[in-house]
Amino acid sequence: MCKYLVLKKCLSLNFGKTHYIHFKTKNSQPINISMCLDNNRISNSLYTKFLGLIVDNTLSRKPNIEHLINKISTACYVIRLVKPYMNTNTIIMIYHSLFHAIMTYGIIFWGNSSRSIQVFRMQKKAIRIIMGHINRESCTNSFKELKILPLMSQHILCLLTFVSNNKEQYFTNSELHNINTKHTSNLHLPRTHLNVNQKGVYYSVIKIFSSLPRDIRTYIDNPRTFKKAVKKFLYTNSFYLLIEYYEQ
Numbered sequence: 001m002c003k004y005l006v007l008k009k010c011l012s013l014n015f016g017k018t019h020y021i022h023f024k025t026k027n028s029q030p031i032n033i034s035m036c037l038d039n040n041r042i043s044n045s046l047y048t049k050f051l052g053l054i055v056d057n058t059l060s061r062k063p064n065i066e067h068l069i070n071k072i073s074t075a076c077y078v079i080r081l082v083k084p085y086m087n088t089n090t091i092i093m094i095y096h097s098l099f100h101a102i103m104t105y106g107i108i109f110w111g112n113s114s115r116s117i118q119v120f121r122m123q124k125k126a127i128r129i130i131m132g133h134i135n136r137e138s139c140t141n142s143f144k145e146l147k148i149l150p151l152m153s154q155h156i157l158c159l160l161t162f163v164s165n166n167k168e169q170y171f172t173n174s175e176l177h178n179i180n181t182k183h184t185s186n187l188h189l190p191r192t193h194l195n196v197n198q199k200g201v202y203y204s205v206i207k208i209f210s211s212l213p214r215d216i217r218t219y220i221d222n223p224r225t226f227k228k229a230v231k232k233f234l235y236t237n238s239f240y241l242l243i244e245y246y247e248q
Contacts, residue, residue, distance in 0.1 A: 019045040021057050053106045061110040065118060068102065068110075072122050075099040080129050091130050092146060099126050104154055108162055108201050111155030112242060120151040120240075143238045152242055153234040156208055160230050163205045164223045211246050 020042055022033055033044065046057050054064040075098040083091055103119060110116060127139045130146065143150050149157060209217070216233060219226040239245045 019043045019048065021045055021048060021055070023057050023059070026058050026060075051106075053109065061113040062115055064106070064110055065113065065115045069118055069122060071102050072099055072119065072126075075102065076122060076126050076129065079126055083129060083132075088130065092148075095126060095130060095148070099123070100148075103151070104158065107151075107155050108158045108204075111151065111158070112204055116151060116155075123151050140238060140240075144235065147235060149231075149234055150238055150240050152245070153237070153239045156239065156242075156245060157227075157230055157234055159201070159205045159208050160212065161223075161227050162201065163209050164220055164226045167220060208242075208245070211248075 022031065022044060024030075034041070048055060054067050056063050075095075078098055079091060079094060082094065086094075103123065124139045127133075127142050127146065127148065128135065128137060131139075131142045133139070133142065139150075212230070213233065216226070216229045219229050237245075237248060239248075
């Protein structure tokens, strides 16, 4: 199979840099797999970098978040370093270019991970530096004042933007059955028992969209208006946790 793909696509492999990942669940038994091409053995790897995201063989998101922490720690240091010499508006621009851009990249894939709390702590650290607050001082009002979304609110925004831009990939309950219920207009939620699937983008988007206020959901066919309404809603509420969003 591997040789067929290489020949068909006219590819040339660098065997020193080529490896494969055997994806599995955390509790599954290991399987011995040997992959070779023209007597050259292709090594197995537990993780790899793909499009800027570090993906491991159990899709745990741990390696990616650890890598992310190192990068945004540097951003926090830069913000602290330049703060005495610049006004707040300039510092916010630096925050968005150095911290926010790194934090939000691929956030739809790792934002609901249990380890994302480490990234959120770093975000609050950056906010405290900008506002001149002491450690452990509440950042709730600061997020609203600076018009910066907390990590989980940003995660929700990115997921809802995704469903708005890819609406054709989803079905409403009314498209799958004729039973008139209060959930008829909601997106259809597929059944799955694997935790890794429930934390995936496709599944998470449906739950989050269905919990959105009905008046905002009506804008789904207009991505620009929909995103504007969602941002206003999230700026007002500034959710720290996903459970807060579900219970609003």
